[in-house]
Amino acid sequence: MRSFSYTRVLEVETAVQEKSAGVEAKFIAGGTNLTDLMKAKVEQPQQLIDIRRLPLKEITENPEGGLRLGALVTNAQTAYHPEIENRYPLLSQAILAGASAQLRNMATNGGNPLQRTRCYYFYDTATACNKREPGSGCSAINGFNRIHAILGTSESCIAVHPSDMAVALTALEAKVNVRSQNGERVIPFVDFHRLPGDTPHIDTNLQADEIITSIDLPTQGFAEHATYLKIRDRESYAFALVSVAAALEMEGNIIKNARIALGGVAHKPWRKPEAEALLNGKEANAANFQPVAEALIAGAQGYGHNDFKIELAKRAIVRALLQAANKEEQS
Amino acid sequence: MQNQTEKISAVKPSVPPPEKIPLTLQINGVETKLELAPWVSLLDALREYLHLTGTKKGCDHGQCGACTVLVNGIRINSCMTLAVMEDGNEITTIEGLAKGEELHPMQTAFIEHDAYQCGYCTPGQICSAVGLLAEGKAKTADDIRELMSGNICRCGAYTNILTAVQSVMEQKGGQHA
Numbered sequence: 296m297r298s299f300s301y302t303r304v305l306e307v308e309t310a311v312q313e314k315s316a317g318v319e320a321k322f323i324a325g326g327t328n329l330t331d332l333m334k335a336k337v338e339q340p341q342q343l344i345d346i347r348r349l350p351l352k353e354i355t356e357n358p359e360g361g362l363r364l365g366a367l368v369t370n371a372q373t374a375y376h377p378e379i380e381n382r383y384p385l386l387s388q389a390i391l392a393g394a395s396a397q398l399r400n401m402a403t404n405g406g407n408p409l410q411r412t413r414c415y416y417f418y419d420t421a422t423a424c425n426k427r428e429p430g431s432g433c434s435a436i437n438g439f440n441r442i443h444a445i446l447g448t449s450e451s452c453i454a455v456h457p458s459d460m461a462v463a464l465t466a467l468e469a470k471v472n473v474r475s476q477n478g479e480r481v482i483p484f485v486d487f488h489r490l491p492g493d494t495p496h497i498d499t500n501l502q503a504d505e506i507i508t509s510i511d512l513p514t515q516g517f518a519e520h521a522t523y524l525k526i527r528d529r530e531s532y533a534f535a536l537v538s539v540a541a542a543l544e545m546e547g548n549i550i551k552n553a554r555i556a557l558g559g560v561a562h563k564p565w566r567k568p569e570a571e572a573l574l575n576g577k578e579a580n581a582a583n584f585q586p587v588a589e590a591l592i593a594g595a596q597g598y599g600h601n602d603f604k605i606e607l608a609k610r611a612i613v614r615a616l617l618q619a620a621n622k623e624e625q626s
Numbered sequence: 627m628q629n630q631t632e633k634i635s636a637v638k639p640s641v642p643p644p645e646k647i648p649l650t651l652q653i654n655g656v657e658t659k660l661e662l663a664p665w666v667s668l669l670d671a672l673r674e675y676l677h678l679t680g681t682k683k684g685c686d687h688g689q690c691g692a693c694t695v696l697v698n699g700i701r702i703n704s705c706m707t708l709a710v711m712e713d714g715n716e717i718t719t720i721e722g723l724a725k726g727e728e729l730h731p732m733q734t735a736f737i738e739h740d741a742y743q744c745g746y747c748t749p750g751q752i753c754s755a756v757g758l759l760a761e762g763k764a765k766t767a768d769d770i771r772e773l774m775s776g777n778i779c780r781c782g783a784y785t786n787i788l789t790a791v792q793s794v795m796e797q798k799g800g801q802h803a
Contacts, residue, residue: 296665298663298665299664299665300664301647301664301708301710323708323711326706326707326708326711327688327703327706330667330705330706330707330708331687331688331706333665334686334687343664343708345710345711347711371761375763394776395691395775395776395777396701396754396757396758396761396773396774396775396776397688397691397694397701397702397703397754397757397776398688398703398706398776400700400701400702400757401702401703401706401707530772531771531772531775532775532776
């Protein structure tokens with residue numbers, strides 16, 4: 296690890312002041328990804344700003360409905376919070392599908408969406424990677440790319456975002472509250488992460504001088520009909536090859552509103568409202584789900600080793616929707 | 627007073643590495659004062675600076691669970707946290723589970739059920755299992771398997787690890803009933 300200085304802050308205001316002080320600084324909270332990246336010399340900040348003591352550790356009711364998740368509430372505390380379990384089971388399921396119990400005890404709600412890709416070339420400083428070193432090239436496109444993206448890729452990068460939590464937050468239309476010295480702003484979760492384009496080194500639309508203070512969940516939690524289906528190489532403690540957050544609002548067997556977000560297929564959680572709209576007023580059955588899966592995956596491109604993801608994603612979408620509609624047992 | 631930055635070390639980039647940072651950890655009930663560079667992980671602080679080598683370094687990347695310890699009663703990977711960040715916290719390692727000569731029930735269960743082979747992952751497995759029980763989320767054998775998945779055993783002693791954890795869970799359940 297390259298040497299760095301360490302500063303501990305107690306207030307959000309001082310945190311953002313420190314971040315803008317001119318030194319190449321990173322916030323650290325759970326540290327489950329950042330310390331690893333620092334060991335690999337992928338991240339080499341000059342200063343770490345320890346934000347673990349900031350007063351952002353509560354889950355509270357929002358006056359306009361919904362819940363506000365403090366940025367420093369851990370993933371475990373969030374997943375097991377009774378209000379999340381009851382009103383947003385999709386989010387609980389997604390969080391608990393990721394990482395291990397130890398890591399979920401450390402990782403925070405603000406940090407989880409900011410974790411970086413697990414593309415092995417990104418981690419290997421001996422190889423070219425536009426995300427790690429802009430302009431150096433992409434080793435994955437013509438390399439070993441089994442875990443890589445099939446949607447929204449560019450010539451610069453085919454990495455996927457690894458978070459499960461972020462997939463659920465996309466389906467739930469969460470909002471990210473951020474603060475800088477210039478004030479506060481709200482980023483809709485769907486706009487939080489970026490597609491790679493020709494700037495794959497920029498993962499999110501969070502600015503360098505900004506800090507996430509909380510994440511808001513809207514009132515509609517789809518508690519009756521939601522499922523997070525994660526397909527991976529082993530049954531636990533592995534990143535998704537493909538994952539599906541499916542949430543339905545139903546009247547009897549008729550779908551009133553559908554949300555589908557995909558993980559493991561793109562540089563950001565993948566959503567396509569026009570595909571979801573195909574389900575409005577339709578009966579919940581496999582025949583109606585199939586065209587939605589086709590529409591969601593339309594334009595998908597494999598890179599060799601990950602070609603299987605195209606068919607896998609389609610089948611996972613249909614299965615997740617059947618599970619959400621309670622037509623099939625959750626798995 | 628609250629609106630202050632605790633400036634542990636304010637060093638400009640071109641300046642040599644910062645001086646060591648003072649911190650206090652409650653380790654297995656003992657107040658322990660240390661002065662460490664900020665990049666020393668909690669795992670290295672325990673092993674290299676305090677010679678508490680019960681906690682093992684497996685992968686050093688949060689993937690194997692051999693370094694699992696309890697911080698304020700909660701299980702974490704000690705390789706993935708910096709010691710300075712844990713300033714003021716209570717750390718329990720495998721060395722702190724027994725009460726004198728009396729082993730922790732989880733340690734006894736691991737012996738009784740032969741829940742290890744080479745033993746390298748065992749301190750992490752035991753600390754993780756103690757954390758698991760405190761969390762109270764595991765009800766079934768499948769729950770235990772899922773919630774212990776952060777601890778890898780390359781010898782493959784999983785079957786007996788599961789039995790050991792189950793046996794302690796049943797003891798605890800019996801006590802509460």
